[in-house]
Amino acid sequence: MKVSKAGAVAATLAVALTASGCAEDAKEPIAIGIKFDQPGIGFREQDGTFTGFDVDVATYVAKQLGYKANEIEFKQVFSSDRELLIQYNEVDFVAASYSISDKRKEKVDFAGPYFIAHQDLLVRADDASVTKAEDLNSKKLCSVTGSTSAEKVKALAPKASVMELEGYSECLVAVQDGSADAMTTDNSILAGYAARKENTGKFKLIGLSLSNENYGIGVKKGNKELQKKINAALTKMVTDGSWEAAVKKNFGPANYKYEPAPMVTSGN
Structure with a gap:
């Protein structure tokens, strides 16, 4: 079937308008x-x-x-x-x-x-030496860069040395391998780590409420x-x-x- 020049232009315009409409309808995530x-x-x-x-x-x-x-x-x-x-x-x-x-x-x-x-401490499950924040004097505490959690612990244990790492997963590894004695942040985060299947029986929360x-x-x-x-x-x-x-x-x-x-x- 032969299509007239005007018809071809109209068809092209219709396609362009349809594409434009789709672009307008697309939502930025x-x-x-x-x-x-x-x-x-x-x-x-x-x-x-x-x-x-x-x-x-x-x-x-x-x-x-x-x-x-x-x-x-x-x-x-x-x-x-x-x-x-x-x-x-x-x-x-x-x-x-x-x-x-x-x-x-x-x-x-x-x-x-x-x-x-509430801020708490996570330690290795077999570590009985830390039952309160003050027990971290002369021990190593792991915290995340940019977090304010370590400051609260340092106020109670001024002789604790603080290891700042980029993420909580890195802190968890540090506690597990013994390069840190405890990790501190919100109890919700600590509970999430302790509850992971691969971490069952490896860690425990002290049960403190160092902050709201x-x-x-x-x-x-x-x-x-x-x-x-x-x-x-x-x-x-x-x-x-x-x-x-x-x-x-x-x-x-x-x-x-x-x-x-x-x-x-x-x-x-």
Whole structure:
């Protein structure tokens, strides 16, 4: 069949408009900063999937913001670079065992809190020499660069030497091989490591509450609209039962004694 020149032009234009429409309809993925090395909190499994409480919270929040699971891009953050990634728009928000503090609020805004943890110590299961923070005097404590946890222990054990490593997994190895005597961070994170199948019977938590850590979701300073939307999503997650389900799913195997869901107050 012969097609006229005008018809060919019209067909080409129609294709172009259709392609343009598809481009307009395509949604940019939402970039969320999480930890990749915190079992039970934020962890990248060997098959490339992500598990943990923060992952479930972030996925729920993203859904409330209008994003499907396949429209989420998880990006790895470390304790030392969370503020920078937010400030330079590398991520839309951060959900990475991110404790709300006045110092951090100078650089970012927080939604939440959505979880309360307490700082504790993890030691080798056969180590009876550390039962309290003060026992770390003249011993080696491992912490993560950018974390404030070591400072609290040093206040109680000023003679403790601190080993700062990039991630918690590295600290765990240091405790296991004896190059560190203890590792400190939030009990939720420590429980996640101790509960991993490959770590069964190797480690134990001391059971301390050296601090109250209110986990919040970090957003760019001044982005009150996003902060408000995330707060609404977190409140809904608690009221519809999804929060409780996520806690039990991620921490239940460790018999972790968790706090009830905190009231969302940031930004209000």
